[in-house]
Amino acid sequence: MKRLLIVWCSTTGGTRQMAEAAERGAQEALEPGDAVEVLRLHAAQAGPADFLSADAIVLATPEHLGSMAGPMKDFLDRAYYACLDRVNGRPWALLVCAGSDGAGTIRQAERIATGLRLRKAAEPVLVITHAQTPEAILAPKAIVAADLERCAATGATLAAGLAAGIW
Numbered sequence: 001m002k003r004l005l006i007v008w009c010s011t012t013g014g015t016r017q018m019a020e021a022a023e024r025g026a027q028e029a030l031e032p033g034d035a036v037e038v039l040r041l042h043a044a045q046a047g048p049a050d051f052l053s054a055d056a057i058v059l060a061t062p063e064h065l066g067s068m069a070g071p072m073k074d075f076l077d078r079a080y081y082a083c084l085d086r087v088n089g090r091p092w093a094l095l096v097c098a099g100s101d102g103a104g105t106i107r108q109a110e111r112i113a114t115g116l117r118l119r120k121a122a123e124p125v126l127v128i129t130h131a132q133t134p135e136a137i138l139a140p141k142a143i144v145a146a147d148l149e150r151c152a153a154t155g156a157t158l159a160a161g162l163a164a165g166i167w
């Protein structure tokens with residue numbers, strides 16, 4: 001059984017919806033009998049063993065202060081050296097939810113993935129929520145359907161690739 005792992009964190013719900021959409025897209029891409037399971041874990045619950053046991057990984061994080069949110073950084077801090085040289089070539093993809101930017105998070109995540117020698121399976125999905133005032137930033141987020149479909153397509157790409165033996 002191959003495993004697609006989706007690791008996520010979220011403060012106001014946007015990234016959670018994106019990770020759920022990726023999971024749905026992955027499930028919908030699988031045919032009965034495909035030996036692929038999809039596991040979605042909060043970054044605080046995920047550890048190196050989860051990373052090592054994943055055949056493909058999606059990271060879904062908000063942007064906080066120009067970089068990935070703390071729980072995702074903490075997951076990668078805990079996993080990095082335990083996984084170094086043990087996950088070479090595994091496919092990965094990135095989902096980022098940002099108020100107005102997201103570039104710093106994408107750059108940072110891609111550097112970490114390069115260090116781990118992961119294989120980029122899809123371009124990053126960046127969703128901008130247009131939250132720039134403190135009130136808007138702290139308000140619950142509702143990600144529009146078109147953006148959720150982009151996340152679903154990323155999940156589908158990874159799951160279908162695992163099922164087809166592409167990765």
Ligand SMILES: Cc1cc2nc3c(=O)[nH]c(=O)nc-3n(C[C@H](O)[C@H](O)[C@H](O)COP(=O)(O)O)c2cc1C
Nearest residue numbers: 010011012013014015062064065066098099100101
């Ligand atoms: C502490 C904090 C820092 C933030 N810093 C940034 C930032 O540097 N750039 C940006 O585009 N958005 C920033 N935002 C906005 C969030 O990225 C945005 O609200 C996003 O939708 C949050 O995703 P979530 O709903 O999954 O928590 C910040 C939000 C918080 C709470």
